Amino acid sequence: MTTVERILPTDEAHDLLALATELADRELAPRVADFENRSEFPREVIRTLGRAGLLGLPYPEEYGGAAQPYEVYLQVLEILASRWLAVAEAVSVHTLSCYPVATFGSESLRAMLPEMLGGDLLGAYCLSEPQGGSDAAALTTRARRDGDDFVISGSKAWITHAASADFYNVFCRTGGAGPTGISCLLADSGTPGIVPQTAERTMGLRSSPVAQIAFDEARVPVDRIVGDEGAGFRIAMTALDAGRLGIAACAVGLAQAALDYAVGYAREREQFGRSIIDFQGLGFLLADMATQVSAARALTLAAARLRDRGRPYSTEAAKAKLFATDMAMRVTTDAVQILGGAGYVADHQVERFMREAKVLQIVEGTNQIQRMVISRSLAR
Numbered sequence: 592m593t594t595v596e597r598i599l600p601t602d603e604a605h606d607l608l609a610l611a612t613e614l615a616d617r618e619l620a621p622r623v624a625d626f627e628n629r630s631e632f633p634r635e636v637i638r639t640l641g642r643a644g645l646l647g648l649p650y651p652e653e654y655g656g657a658a659q660p661y662e663v664y665l666q667v668l669e670i671l672a673s674r675w676l677a678v679a680e681a682v683s684v685h686t687l688s689c690y691p692v693a694t695f696g697s698e699s700l701r702a703m704l705p706e707m708l709g710g711d712l713l714g715a716y717c718l719s720e721p722q723g724g725s726d727a728a729a730l731t732t733r734a735r736r737d738g739d740d741f742v743i744s745g746s747k748a749w750i751t752h753a754a755s756a757d758f759y760n761v762f763c764r765t766g767g768a769g770p771t772g773i774s775c776l777l778a779d780s781g782t783p784g785i786v787p788q789t790a791e792r793t794m795g796l797r798s799s800p801v802a803q804i805a806f807d808e809a810r811v812p813v814d815r816i817v818g819d820e821g822a823g824f825r826i827a828m829t830a831l832d833a834g835r836l837g838i839a840a841c842a843v844g845l846a847q848a849a850l851d852y853a854v855g856y857a858r859e860r861e862q863f864g865r866s867i868i869d870f871q872g873l874g875f876l877l878a879d880m881a882t883q884v885s886a887a888r889a890l891t892l893a894a895a896r897l898r899d900r901g902r903p904y905s906t907e908a909a910k911a912k913l914f915a916t917d918m919a920m921r922v923t924t925d926a927v928q929i930l931g932g933a934g935y936v937a938d939h940q941v942e943r944f945m946r947e948a949k950v951l952q953i954v955e956g957t958n959q960i961q962r963m964v965i966s967r968s969l970a971r
């Protein structure tokens with residue numbers, strides 16, 4: 592494994608990264624192949640991370656979080672992603688799913704945070720729909736008021752954790768058309784009328800369950816609204832700014848793992864009587880890969896530091912997500928090339944890395960949408 596030089600803000604951050612590395616080596620690395628092959632969600636592994644304090648890193652201590660800067664949380668995520676992307680993505684999605692309650696929720700909703708951040712309750716973020724992913728403001732899942740309840744009807748698509756989740760952030764229409772008609776409701780799994788569908792058969796991240804969820808007159812008490820009525824779209828977009836940095840960190844970790852694997856193989860493999868890493872054609876390819884991973888890490892952490900200082904960071908988060916995930920796709924593809932035929936078979940992890948990289952260019956706003964965010968900021 593190549594050494595990653597890190598500048599961390601505190602000794603506590605050093606300890607956290609050491610803990611994450613130890614857990615990743617002990618709990619993640621030995622299990623990933625088996626769980627991916629069986630498409631099984633590692634719920635117990637997530638619980639273990641929760642007990643170790645790794646699920647609530649950026650949240651306040653009074654709610655069971657660790658009050659860590661985002662730049663520290665992202666580097667923990669990167670380490671987890673380098674061993675098992677689906678677990679890192681689960682941590683990222685769960686962290687995203689806790690954000691609305693932690694930031695906009697009433698005190699009674701925040702009382703659930705210790706269980707959420709400790710890993711006993713797993714979250715899902717229900718924004719996308721079968722008819723609309725990129726154009727989220729056009730969502731059609733509706734919640735009508737009936738006495739002390741909202742009654743939700745509609746359908747959500749591509750929901751990570753789906754049937755495995757304990758709570759859902761449901762973005763739904765409580766008012767008229769457009770973004771200001773959308774609210775965020777916190778629903779428990781097991782609520783009658785909330786029915787996760789069969790999990791999708793995905794290209795990669797097979798241990799991460801993704802499915803549609805049907806809402807058929809599902810009743811959620813009115814005090815389960817997160818923030819004000821009509822504030823849902825703003826909550827969803829603010830959460831995604833932070834979530835995109837999580838996806839960028841996942842991409843950096845995945846690409847680092849692909850780079851490390853390719854370097855190890857290229858040092859060992861001999862052709863024409865010498866290690867293939869000594870051929871300039873491959874040595875330069877690896878040099879470009881290493882440079883791209885470092886650049887993506889730097890861009891991601893620079894955006895995180897803006898967030899940590901309370902500065903606007905939405906455009907920088909879009910740049911980081913765009914650059915890091917495109918980079919991960921390139922680097923994992925090049926890693927397969929470096930292994931030659933061996934890269935194309937499941938015996939070597941790079942085959943999985945390449946399949947997994949693709950989804951990072953799609954989730955939490957496709958990379959076309961990131962370009963839209965960035966170009967709009969240039970036009971303003």
Ligand SMILES: Cc1cc2nc3c(=O)[nH]c(=O)nc-3n(C[C@H](O)[C@H](O)[C@H](O)COP(=O)(O)OP(=O)(O)OC[C@H]3O[C@@H](n4cnc5c(N)ncnc54)[C@H](O)[C@@H]3O)c2cc1C
Nearest residue numbers: 716717718719723724725749750751801954955956957959
């Ligand atoms: C494995 C996985 C997990 C996911 N997890 C979640 C989750 O937990 N919660 C959740 O809410 N969603 C989740 N998603 C959904 C994901 O966020 C959407 O797939 C994504 O936002 C794109 O939406 P779409 O699939 O409907 O594509 P579409 O919006 O139909 O887009 C199709 C194509 O058109 C392009 N496009 C659309 N609009 C424009 C434009 N204005 N300019 C240029 N190009 C454009 C897109 O980039 C894309 O290439 C997940 C998806 C996957 C695959």
